[in-house]
Amino acid sequence: MRRKKYMAGAILLILLAEIFTGCGGTSQETTPKSIKVGVTVYDQYDTFVSQLMESFHRYAGKKEEETGIAINIEVYNAADSQTTQNSQVEKMINDGCQVVCVNLVDRTEPTTIIDMAEKNNVPVIFFNRELVEEDLERWEWLYYVGAKAFESGIMEGELAVKEWQEHPEADKNGDGIFQYMVLEGEAGHQDAIVRTEYAVSTIVEQGIEVEKLGYAIANWNRAQAQTKMAQMLTEYGEEIELVIANNDDMALGAIDALKAEGIGQEQWPVIVGIDGTDVGLEAVRNGELAGTVYNDKEGQAKAMLELAYQLSTGGSLKNLELEKGKYIRLPYAKIGPDEVKNYEFSEEKSIEER
Numbered sequence: 001m002r003r004k005k006y007m008a009g010a011i012l013l014i015l016l017a018e019i020f021t022g023c024g025g026t027s028q029e030t031t032p033k034s035i036k037v038g039v040t041v042y043d044q045y046d047t048f049v050s051q052l053m054e055s056f057h058r059y060a061g062k063k064e065e066e067t068g069i070a071i072n073i074e075v076y077n078a079a080d081s082q083t084t085q086n087s088q089v090e091k092m093i094n095d096g097c098q099v100v101c102v103n104l105v106d107r108t109e110p111t112t113i114i115d116m117a118e119k120n121n122v123p124v125i126f127f128n129r130e131l132v133e134e135d136l137e138r139w140e141w142l143y144y145v146g147a148k149a150f151e152s153g154i155m156e157g158e159l160a161v162k163e164w165q166e167h168p169e170a171d172k173n174g175d176g177i178f179q180y181m182v183l184e185g186e187a188g189h190q191d192a193i194v195r196t197e198y199a200v201s202t203i204v205e206q207g208i209e210v211e212k213l214g215y216a217i218a219n220w221n222r223a224q225a226q227t228k229m230a231q232m233l234t235e236y237g238e239e240i241e242l243v244i245a246n247n248d249d250m251a252l253g254a255i256d257a258l259k260a261e262g263i264g265q266e267q268w269p270v271i272v273g274i275d276g277t278d279v280g281l282e283a284v285r286n287g288e289l290a291g292t293v294y295n296d297k298e299g300q301a302k303a304m305l306e307l308a309y310q311l312s313t314g315g316s317l318k319n320l321e322l323e324k325g326k327y328i329r330l331p332y333a334k335i336g337p338d339e340v341k342n343y344e345f346s347e348e349k350s351i352e353e354r
């Protein structure tokens with residue numbers, strides 16, 4: 001008899017726990033009328049990340065129409081401070097967000113966030129700035145949405161190869177060697193390292209001899225890239241035949257520097273970028289950029305939204321085809337002058353939807 005009472009008490013406790021841990025998103029039986037998703041970005045002025053967020057809001061709107069469930073989204077700017085971002089996650093959890101999406105400031109410092117999430121049973125979707133696998137393995141409800149970094153490097157290299165093969169004047173000094181420089185993203189960012197490596201190795205694998213003149217870290221940033229490019233122009237001037245930029249904003253910064261120096265476009269080196277942001281696509285369209293590689297912000301935003309939605313409503317993750325149960329990585333697409341017409345601003349479709 002006593003044992004029975006004890007059991008009943010235990011069951012009641014479990015039931016109560018289930019009711020009060022709605023944030024876990026794993027145990028709701030009834031579908032909620034609204035959900036709350038928190039997002040924190042490392043820097044709201046980053047061109048790619050801000051466009052990714054625009055897509056995220058757009059997909060949330062579509063999902064609301066489709067399901068009739070209101071999706072409330074709170075967005076915070078960490079302004080490049082991991083400490084600030086940690087407090088933002090704490091606030092989002094206290095505010096009752098069922099899921100938090102984190103664009104880490106420092107991808108080697110996710111511990112505080114993971115510990116808070118686990119303690120409060122709130123799933124986390126990390127995106128665009130990848131933490132190491134061991135960190136992602138630390139708790140069951142941690143995910144990562146991003147892209148296949150190496151692919152972007154290969155495609156950027158291919159764009160440069162095409163220019164070299166189709167435009168003999170790209171070899172300005174006619175020595176048969178492609179003299180290049182690199183504008184790199186933040187030191188330690190997964191995309192920066194991998195993109196540079198694969199872009200260069202792809203050119204070399206095509207049998208083209210290359211010579212590295214120099215590189216500069218410009219932290220994904222257009223203004224910094226302009227400054228660094230101006231320095232490179234002072235040092236190497238006409239010798240530069242190719243600028244490999246880890247993203248479009250830095251490629252555009254290089255173009256800004258060339259323009260500021262009053263160098264005519266026919267004298268410019270070949271310039272290639274990655275992202276296919278609105279400004280990047282425009283530069284391909286008007287011939288200033290030889291090409292870019294589409295970083296599928298719509299595909300990533302859609303995957304994040306879908307994952308956040310399913311986690312918040314206790315739905316199934318089956319259709320999301322998670323790699324190792326945790327990763328979603330979207331493919332890239334190459335955009336030269338021929339492909340750019342398929343990328344009108346108004347379309348805003350993921351690569352898969354095109």
Ligand code: BGC
Pocket residue numbers: 046047048049128129191220246247248274275295
């Ligand atoms: C994008 C960059 C962006 C960076 C931010 C990269 O994947 O290509 O444009 O600045 O992510 O983390």
Ligand code: CA
Pocket residue numbers: 171172173174175176177178179241
């Ligand atoms: Ca040359």
